[in-house]
Amino acid sequence: MAAVTMAAPPKILYTGSFLFPEGDAAAARVWGIAKALRETGYEVIMAGGEEHGPKNGSASYSYDGFSCWPQGHLKRPRNPFKRLLPFVAAGHRTLRWLAGQPRVAAIIAYDPGSPMLLRLGRYARANRIPLILDLTEWHDGRHLPGGWLGARSVDNELRMRYLHPQAGHVIAVSSYLAGFYRGKGCQVLRVPPLVDLDHPKWQAAPAAAAGPLRLVYAGNPGKKDLLGSMIQGLDLLGSRRQEVQLHLVGVAPEQVAALPGCDRAALARLASTLVYRARVSQSCVPQILSSCDYSVLLRPHRRYAEAGFPTKLVESLSAGLPIITNATSDILEYVRDGEEGAIVPGDTPAAFAQTVHRVLTLPAAYRQSMREKAKQRARLSFDYRRYASEIGNFTAEAMHRQAAGNRQD
Numbered sequence: 001m002a003a004v005t006m007a008a009p010p011k012i013l014y015t016g017s018f019l020f021p022e023g024d025a026a027a028a029r030v031w032g033i034a035k036a037l038r039e040t041g042y043e044v045i046m047a048g049g050e051e052h053g054p055k056n057g058s059a060s061y062s063y064d065g066f067s068c069w070p071q072g073h074l075k076r077p078r079n080p081f082k083r084l085l086p087f088v089a090a091g092h093r094t095l096r097w098l099a100g101q102p103r104v105a106a107i108i109a110y111d112p113g114s115p116m117l118l119r120l121g122r123y124a125r126a127n128r129i130p131l132i133l134d135l136t137e138w139h140d141g142r143h144l145p146g147g148w149l150g151a152r153s154v155d156n157e158l159r160m161r162y163l164h165p166q167a168g169h170v171i172a173v174s175s176y177l178a179g180f181y182r183g184k185g186c187q188v189l190r191v192p193p194l195v196d197l198d199h200p201k202w203q204a205a206p207a208a209a210a211g212p213l214r215l216v217y218a219g220n221p222g223k224k225d226l227l228g229s230m231i232q233g234l235d236l237l238g239s240r241r242q243e244v245q246l247h248l249v250g251v252a253p254e255q256v257a258a259l260p261g262c263d264r265a266a267l268a269r270l271a272s273t274l275v276y277r278a279r280v281s282q283s284c285v286p287q288i289l290s291s292c293d294y295s296v297l298l299r300p301h302r303r304y305a306e307a308g309f310p311t312k313l314v315e316s317l318s319a320g321l322p323i324i325t326n327a328t329s330d331i332l333e334y335v336r337d338g339e340e341g342a343i344v345p346g347d348t349p350a351a352f353a354q355t356v357h358r359v360l361t362l363p364a365a366y367r368q369s370m371r372e373k374a375k376q377r378a379r380l381s382f383d384y385r386r387y388a389s390e391i392g393n394f395t396a397e398a399m400h401r402q403a404a405g406n407r408q409d
Contacts, residue, residue, distance in 0.1 A: 009043045011102065012395065015094055015120070016110030016134065019074060020048035021063040022282040025193070025219075025311040029136065030110055032194025032384040033171070033391060034066060039384075040392025045104070047094055049074030069097060073116070091116035095123055103127070106399055108171070110134040114155045117163050128406045130398040133164055135181075136173040136193075138307035143223040169398045171391070173309045174329050180307075187401075189394040192330070193314040194384040201283050202318050204290040206371055212242070213360055214292040215324070218249035218285055219312060221259075224305070226298040226347055227251070228259030233352030234273055235266045241273050243360055246296070249288055250279035261349070289319035293367060294359065297325040298347050305329060314382050320375040322367075324355055334381055340374045 014034055018026035027048065034044040046068040053061030053070060060069050073090035090113055098104070106129050109120055117133075124131035138160055141153035164170065165184035171191050172178040178190040195202065207214075221227040234241050248256065253276055256262055267274070280288065289295060295316035299305040305328040313331065316323045323341040325331060337343040344355045380386070 009041050010105035010399070011043045011045060012037055013045050013047060013098070013104045013107045014110070015047040015071065015091075015107065016049070016112045016116070017074065018048050018110050019050045020046050020068055020070075021054065023048075023050055025282075026110060026136070028195065028282060028311065029173075029193045030134070031064070032196065033108070033134065033191065033387075035064075035196060036194065036384045036388040036391040037395060038065075039388040040395075042105075042392070042395065045069065045101075047071050047097070049090075051075060071097070087113055088115050091119035095119055098123065104129065106130045106132060106395060106402075108132045108134055108395075111136055112159075114159050114163060117159060117167075121163075121166065128402065130169055130402040131167045132169040132171060132395065132398055133167050134171045135164065135177055136308060138177065138304055140223070140302060140304040143304070168401075169394075171394070174307055176303075176306045176329065187394075187398065189390060191387055191391065192309055192334075192382060193311045194387060195314060195318045195378070195382050197318060197379055197383045201286045204287045204319070206320055207291045212245045213294070213356075214245050214247060215294050215296050215356075216247040216249065216289060216292040216321075217251065217296050217312075218288060218315075220250060221255075224299060224308075226300060227256070228261050229298050229347060229349045230296055230352050231256065231259065231270065231274070232261045232266065232349035233356065235270055236349055236353035237357060240357065240360065241270065244273055244356065245275050246273055247275045247277055247288070247292060249277045249285070251276065285315060286319045289316055289321045292321060294341070295321050295323045296352075297323060298344065298352060299326065299328045300347050301328060314378070317374040317378040318382060320371045320378075322370040322374045324352075324359065326351070334377055338370075340370065340377045 014030055018024060018030050020027045020030065037044050044066055046066050048070060050070045051072040071094050073086050075086045107120055107124055109131065112120065120131055139156045141148035144150055144152040146152060165186055168186055170181045170186045170188045172181060172188055173192060175190060178188045182188050217227060234244060234246060257267060295312060297310055297312055309329045313323055317340060323335060324344060325335065325341060326344040326347050335341040342355050342359050344351050
């Protein structure tokens, strides 16, 4: 009997603004979606913005079975003018590299800047393959270099409103972005940040409840998160502030001192409440989270917060850690007050203090129940296996539409 020859799996190129494998939160999302695609029969090739592999400065490497080819377009030189060059040239090196690779069946681009997006779009049209955009943010111009009138802000609005819809296929992180691009006539699949809950890093056992209430904030607040409001809220607890510790992972004391409302007197009163911890790799975050009682997050009700979705929430619930947060984006779909966390009725220091005070009154057994529900929610809503068939089908449909269009041309 003749041997049966199996067709090679379709190759998908995943590129864009992420630092694979563990350089940023974006890489975690990309990893989750790539694993979902692999489970449904695709071969995914990574071409992230990192300069080299994680070991020995390699030009290519393998991670979790994925072939990875660093493109180096996310370099961050100190000189602001030198930072502009990698941004403007982004995608050029990727296309040169692609010319020497076997043909890919589709490209997925994670939050690409306009120069990369335009280059990838031209390549996809010339090679008659779909370009699928993985979109997770709509930046606030005030948060970008140069403000509203800066080049990055203009680029942001140009992409979001005019260039992205031309691709026609969007994987959106939030219902806000999904609704916007459906309104532009795009085929859209909504997918929150994903994790692999069977990975060993999510298996850390939670620490036993003892001593002060341990809150944790991990990461750089930048201009997105209202860390200053949370710290002010702890100060408003008065004498009960000594019953609470806020572990700040990767946040330096000088950063906290520069936050609005964090004056010298307030920080002196919170000296025993704020616990500064060094920055750790992404793989170590779950262990730190599981050693605390709640994670904390506040964001204002602005467009960027509604359009995005907090990876911090996904990491928290995946570690079995309930979260204290206000309701932005799609948070209320995943966190019920008193179940997977505690919902803050606003983004003010007073609202945060009120919620922490409420949490302080909960018995240890109730907190343990919340831990279990947090883990259950993560398993139900954020494990990549839950989305594998949807992501695989969405990609297949994009390729089918492209093929149909090719036949008509």
